[in-house]
Amino acid sequence: MSDYIELSDALELLEDKMIELALWESQQPSEHDLASSEPFALDTLSPTQWLQWVFIPKMKALIESDSEMPTGFEISPYFEQAMSDKEKLLELLPIIKQIDEAVK
Template sequence: MSLKAPTTSDLFALLDEIAHTLREIGLNTERPNDIALASTAPFCFDTLEFHAWLEWVFLPRMQQTIEQELNLAAPCNIAPLAEYQFATYAEPTHHLLALLAELDTQINAYFDFPMENKI
């Protein structure tokens, strides 16, 4: 059974819902300084907390990738990392985790990665 690929509107709505949920559960942050955002460490682990990276790096880059019709180098698989990172958070992150899992599914369908490349 084949699922219908999401539209750009579907993806933008999902990105917006993730950003809204970050705000709703109190995980939004003020914009980090340019030095923190310029980190070359994976996920800016040396300069940002994971939720700040989601808000200020990941979400804008995903939106830009979709807007500019760029390709991803590999399938999106952010939900497992989010689940690991949010395990210690006091805030309720269940809905956010579900949205990130949905984003993985939708992004990978949108970019049409072969099934053997999906993690």
């Protein structure tokens, strides 16, 4: 359960930081864009859209349903490569790495 708390806290920090950096969007992408089968929906969503509309909701749903958490994945390498706004990446990356650590 402590893993859930650590992960939940990191997800909240990420959401707060995205809002602070004006990366949090009020308009949800289309169903087509959200239904991408590509990793990180890289063909239809920006990296931060994927965080907001796919990753954060799925992780929160797993936590709320007390489901088994997937382990052994890292999302930080993708963000290091994919985010074009390096200044904002530097502010998000420590939190993303914290999420990676929580699911090891």
